[in-house]
Amino acid sequence: MVVDAEHWRTPSRRLLRLRRWEVVVPAVAVAVVAALAGGGSGVALGLAFAAIVAGAILWGVVGRRYASWGYAEREDDLLVRRGVLFARLSVVPYGRMQFIDVTAGPLERAFRLATVRLHTAAAATDARIPGLDRDEAARLRDRLAELGEAQAAGL
Amino acid sequence: MTAEATEGWHRLHPLSPVVRGGRGTIAIAILLLPILFSGGRVSDAVPQVAIIALLALGGFVSWLVTRWRIEEDDLRIETGLIRRQSLRFPLAQVQAIDVVRPGLARMFRVAELRLRTAGASGATARLAYVGEREVDPLRDQLLALARGARVHEGIPAGDDELERPPERVLATVATGPLVASIILERGWLILILAGLLSGFVVSPHTAAAVIGGGGFVWAVSIATVLWRRFNQQYRLTVAEGPDGLHLRGGLVALTAEVIRPGRVQAIRLVEPVLWRPLGWCRLEADLAGRQRSKGEGEAQRGQLRTLLPVAQRTLAFELVDRLVPDRPRELSPPPRRARWKSPLRYRMLRWGRSDTCVATVSGRLRRVTCWVPLEKAQSLRHVQGPVQRRLRLASVHVDTAGKAVHATLRDRDAGEAAEALTDLTDLARAARKRAVVARA
Secondary structure, three states: OOOOHHHOEOOOHHHHHHHHHHHHHHHHHHHHHHHHHOOOOHHHHHHHHHHHHHHHHHHHHHHHHHHHOEEEEOOOEEEEEEOOOOEEEEEEEHHHEEEEEEEOOHHHHHOOEEEEEEEEOOOOOOEEEEEEEHHHHHHHHHHHHHHHHHHOOOO | OHHHHHHOOEEOOOOHHHHHHOHHHHHHHHHHHHHHHOOOOHHHHHHHHHHHHHHHHHHHHHHHOOEEEEEOOEEEEEEOOOOOEEEEEEHHHEEEEEEEEOHHHHHOOEEEEEEEEOOOOOOEEEEEEEEHHHHHHHHHHHHHHHHHHHHOOOOOOOOOOOOOOOOEEEEEOOHHHHHHHHHHHOHHHHHHHHHHHHHHHHOHHHHHHHHHHHHHHHHHHHHHHHHHHHHHHOOOEEEEEOOEEEEEEOOOOEEEEEEOOOOEEEEEEEEOOOOHHHOEEEEEEEEOOOOOOOOOOHHHOOOOEEEEEEEEHHHHHHHHHHHOOOOOOOOEOOOOOHHHHOOOOOOOOEEEEOOOEEEEEEOOOOEEEEEEEHHHEEEEEEEEOHHHHHOOEEEEEEEEOOOOOOEEEEEEEHHHHHHHHHHHHHHHHHHHHHHHHHHO
């Protein structure tokens, strides 16, 4: 699908920060607990080291996954791309949208983020954009609703 | 029927609660028998009688509080004693109208009318039950209203009898092939039967023990599944009328369905492995609506509407041509390297498109061919997994509003897939615009 690079929008940088926190906090917690509770035994230090290494690897994975997210508003449809291992690109025509969800979990709220999800009549449609800045999410929701109404096609 | 139907409220048939009770009613009848024949000592059976009286009262009340009427473009149903519900079903959105007659309903000469609309849940209007003689005129009237509502004409007012539109029978299923196909579709069944038979020859005692033990339960459940299939599809007839495709059939429970034109989201041709030497296939249509709503009968338990339970390929393709006028003729296989990704499917995989329709073939043992009219495509997805990336392959999914048909352009060359995604996006947009213009 040919879309100029500048037309792709990405989720907020805060999503990347949130995802990194989600990796760092458990990894450090496991490492600290193992090191303290193990009393310096070889196994405990090994476990702590493993937790740090796993955290470092996941840090990289999270970064690549963040970079894979993108969406582009075109004239008649919305494009959403995601996935590192399984690269997916969804094309959702505005006229097919049934409704739009904006959700924000507790962690997302703490980072002032929201997830926008589009629903069509097909259950398989998979168009979700996480980690949008709240204002951007509201803008996107209103814009999509407007376009959806203008182009609505029946079933 | 016309003036009265648009003006006033109607009740369901008075015997509705009895029929709706279904198996419960039969159980009650069995419960009653010993009381009747035990010489009239009612005092022994007070609990039973009390329960039956309560149930009867409940049924009567539910009948009393349920009423329906046709209001301009809507069917309105009011029901519920404590939690009163008023349901309104816009006739313009009706996908299909079914008339269902379970065995008990046939005994009492009543039938259930079911209107399926496109929503996700609670989208089925049920009138259970309506007198047998009223049901067909009522269905015709609803269909006429649905048609009228769609093109914003008025209701054909004033005529005393709505003419039943003439229909053309396209195919009827013969009983012999139906039985054979149901068994052949489950190849393992033949294996089990053969195994049992040879078991009896070699050592009768062991085989009898197998049947006596858990095997019996298995046999019953298998028989139930086979019977259900047979009961549903017995003498299934497809006919074409101006108000859509008519499907009729059933052995004990009769069903008559009308699928309105343009409401088919996708169709699918299934060829199980043991059918193929005989050139048989099954044709199924997918309609909008995600879930089976609660209380739907066995006819709806299957995910798809079966148009032809078993037929020769030529006949099936004739019907496909009728449903998808411009179906793609040339289907192309994936590149040879797709073998490594989908070794079992590789032989089957094909796809093709015309300007209005996508066709895909897939399947491991059985072959499944799907046709999706592009104006029905909801969204498109391009997916590339790690193995596919290494082999420079990609898949494109065409999502529809149906329940079970997914057209997937599986394991195509990456360049071809990207091009297909662009092409299909444009073609689907054009098809959608044509459909909107045609509707306006």
